[in-house]
């Protein structure tokens with residue numbers, strides 16, 4: 001279901017555009033005021049989250065029931081369902097593509113459907129695009145490979161493989177009905193929208209207290225989460241079983257937003273923004289597997305990827321007398337950088 005919120009003042013322009021669209025064969029985006037029904041669905045998906053504002057592009061991704069009921073070819077349905085299965089149970093590839101205890105939906109909650117929880121559909125309609133993180137144009141498979149390499153501390157499935165096909169089919173299906181390429185469009189709840197700067201400098205000790213009060217009951221005093229008989233119940237927030245130093249969420253601002261909008265689980269948007277900043281600072285000041293882009297020297301690595309990445313992380317900085325990231329520990333895998341992380345240029 002796709003809803004484009006149209007400011008009332010633009011209705012006339014819209015009618016004009018529709019007419020022009022029909023005449024020129026370009027159908028303008030689907031437009032409508034958000035219905036009560038859509039507002040209710042959104043409020044259930046992201047309780048307590050900011051409501052859409054004028055000009056936001058709002059998309060409510062389809063559900064698996066809608067997939068079953070749809071007229072898509074049964075073979076395509078199977079592939080999409082396989083993608084959903086990989087996304088929600090990525091641990092089936094433990095030791096092959098995944099070397100920590102996370103699933104894709106440990107961070108992309110609701111199987112990648114929820115606003116403010118890194119909904120994955122925008123990738124399907126904005127890529128290929130230039131990505132500063134690796135300084136070249138990425139397609140959807142390469143974007144997926146990024147989360148395998150950093151967030152899952154792993155080794156992505158080969159480009160063109162069955163797993164890549166399944167994951168990209170799933171992500172693309174979630175984007176059903178969204179127009180391709182809308183430069184500058186503000187997509188409601190995309191990524192983990194940046195919070196306002198913290199009023200007070202984020203603080204390790206305040207963060208530690210909040211962690212003990214609100215998080216450790218599930219994620220453990222040592223941040224290692226809980227794994228019972230091989231099944232991840234609560235994912236690890238730091239240590240060998242968590243995301244590595246190159247993961248997007250190791251940036252304090254990204255984690256702060258993730259936490260504010262998604263944690264404690266079942267109580268989103270209950271921490272204040274200041275608390276979210278503090279606890280994010282605390283969590284991201286703990287040790288985790290090495291950044292796959294490590295040059296052998298933490299200061300040099302921080303410097304090299306500073307502008308595009310590490311200026312937002314605590315990697316290579318001293319916190320509480322410890323120089324963070326100053327080690328060769330790559331976690332449970334036996335390589336540093338997966339093959340798939342290569343550069344590309346059209347020079």
Ligand code: HEC
Pocket residue numbers: 087090102103104105106107108118119120121122123124126143144147148151152167171190191192193243247248249254
């Ligand atoms: C440790 C947390 C974490 C895990 C686990 C994770 N991701 Fe991500 N993912 C992120 C972050 C952070 C972003 C960037 C969000 C932003 O830009 O604010 C992201 C972005 C994405 C995007 C782009 C979304 C957009 O708006 O363009 C896709 C696609 C994606 N992830 C797929 C995956 C897949 C597939 C997996 C499992 C193999 C996965 N992710 C696992 C944290 C994670």
Ligand code: HEC
Pocket residue numbers: 102105106107109110210211214215216217218219233234235236237242243258259263264265271279283
């Ligand atoms: C009631 C249990 C519970 C509480 C309390 C809780 N979490 Fe979580 N957390 C989870 C679960 C479960 C997931 C994985 C998402 C899912 O399965 O839906 C998760 C995922 C995460 C993730 C992303 C995955 C990872 O391991 O990096 C982070 C970061 C996180 N939680 C931080 C926090 C912080 C910070 C707090 C305290 C403010 C907190 N959580 C409180 C259960 C909890």
